[in-house]
Amino acid sequence: MTRPRRHVEVAQIMGTAISVHVVGDVEPAAFARATAACFDELREADHVFSPYRDDSDILRMARGELAMKDASPWVAEVAEACAHASADTGGLFTAWWSGVFDPTGYVKGWAVERVARRHLAPLTAERGVVAAGINAGGDLQLFTTPGADWTWNVAVVDPADRSRVIATIPVRDGAVATSGTAERGAHIVDPRCGLPATGVASATVTSASLAHADVWATAAVVAGPDDLGWISRAGLTAGILVADDGRVRRWLDGVEVEIVAAAE
CATH class of the missing domain: 3.10.520.10 (ApbE-like domains)
Incomplete structure (x- = not known):
């Protein structure tokens, strides 16, 4: 075809x-x-x-x-x-x-x-x-x-190895936003203390709206790799968070669905 x-x-x-x-x-x-x-x-x-x-x-x-x-x-x-x-x-x-x-x-x-x-x-x-x-x-x-036979397949790359894909997100209508420290360093400021947010190499969020996804990708970086308490407030989103130490956490619509420990 x-x-x-x-x-x-x-x-x-x-x-x-x-x-x-x-x-x-x-x-x-x-x-x-x-x-x-x-x-x-x-x-x-x-x-x-x-x-x-x-x-x-x-x-x-x-x-x-x-x-x-x-x-x-x-x-x-x-x-x-x-x-x-x-x-x-x-x-x-x-x-x-x-x-x-x-x-x-x-x-x-x-x-x-x-x-x-x-x-x-x-x-x-x-x-x-x-x-x-x-x-x-x-x-x-x-x-x-x-009705079209089409799906956008969005690759999520490993922030520690840009040649490796860790997930593929199928999207028909929606948005994907990624934030983190892997590419631009610690450029996101934690507004609670005024210091750069650290600990999250990348946070990828999917939503119907790019503005919404972008906000929550930033929030994920600021909250850090150990706090997903905010996902219940993020609405209909899904996401993948990769910590600096290699841990991977995934959530879907306010519920964490997977934790992958860092490789030894």
Whole structure:
């Protein structure tokens, strides 16, 4: 059986490679329009939220040059979502840990999910299109045409050996987010103490929403490898946590389903 053709376009935005994927027979003009719209809106989000651009709304607010009411409407929307995420995670995630509003840990997932739902999901209604999705540095929002014989198979790699796959997650419609220290070091701050979170090499979370999955992947890293007490608050998620010492813990919809001890 011939596999359907995959159309891919890649751009460097928000400090990472972002790729748009459409599977099946899509009109070239429709694919080009959807791809351009995704990338244009992500560049706009980067301009508003970037912690590296002096003219971003976020840095202008941090310097006291711009009030939230005068910033892009996206800022208030993201601030409200971050407040809910902080409450839901019991403070394991927050955008205010440094004393100023910094949604860096939330906004990429939010922005990528937003453009995917606006511009890629509608393509699955087009004749000949089997599936569509977006990959932002390993964080994915994926869609499949109802009734199509297609499943996205998302590999979870061993953070200690990037050539080894420790799990494959089948997704038809949903999101996958991964956080941890394996690739970027201890870059996630534990807001409870202000120090870098350590102990979790990688935490991969699946959910219907990338913004939701991203929040809980961050929460998993902050909570550490010995605390899965938060999974009952995470809603309909599944996940795989790999500790620095090699232990693997898995959960499904608030219940831990497997613990694999570190190899001797």
